[in-house]
Amino acid sequence: MGVAIIGGTGLTTLENLEITHREVVHTPYGEPSGPITHGILHGREVLFLARHGYGHTIPPHRVNYRANIWALQHLGVDRLFAVAAVGGIGNAMKPARIAFPDQIIDYTWGRNHTFFEDDLAHVTHIDFTYPYDDAMRQLLIEAAREAGIDAVESGTYGATQGPRLETAAEIQRLQQDGCDLVGMTGMPEAALARELGMAYATSAVVANWGAGLQPEPISMADIERHLEDGMDRVKQLLGALIPSL
Ligand code: HPA
Secondary structure (H helix, E strand, O other): EEEEEEEOOOOOOOOOOOOEEEEEOOOEEEEEOOOOEEEEEOEEEEEEOOOOOOOOOOOHHOOOOHHHHHHHHHEEEEEEEEEEEEEEEOOOOOOOEEEOOOEEOOOOOOOOOOOOOOOOOOOOOOOOOOOHHHHHHHHHHHHHHHOOOEEEEEOOEEOOOOOOOOOHHHHHHHHHOOEEEEOOHHHHHHHHHOOOOOEEEEEEEEEEEOOOOOOOOOOHHHHHHHHHHHHHHHHHHHHHHHHHH
């Protein structure tokens, strides 16, 4: 069973990963965000891919989600742990905290969001009632408890188009819709993984309060500081998670 980690903003490399090699994969959907990194993490073989490219140059709406997911599946991955920076909306979603969302609302548009559109033998509708894999979420929850990480164990992720941050009114609307978190990369990534039958779960790291939820403007310096704290915790989390797989 192959395990992969997709790293988001703030996690373009995994320090503890003993890299064995990097593999370029060409896909029918174009090029992934970069070569796939093969290595050993906490004693287990793991694949890693930086969602925005290893130099963090690909904005959320330009990520080739189909190529990334296809390439990982092609290399035998059937369990995919995503890490993603988000804005906090719900009261519990304080900057630098980690959350394991259990639901998604998709506000993105114009992205290549399905494998099921061309050359179909029949029209296919995946079941996406529960967008994240429950067994993988439980593993994350248990790993966080074991590592003593104060994580929020559920929440609804609102996926926005980006790359700009939201307006205050947009965040209010997301709040009314029931979103606890807001991010730009959760979709179509989760749906594409489901389409290819891969188990998928996300560790979201809160970088900032959503627009309008704090009196001062959102600063990149604050985002970077919170992400650094949060990603340190993600690394601890992986230290507990990976040996349990
Ligand atoms: N909105 C959307 N995506 C994000 C944010 C945000 O406030 N912070 C980090 N990713």
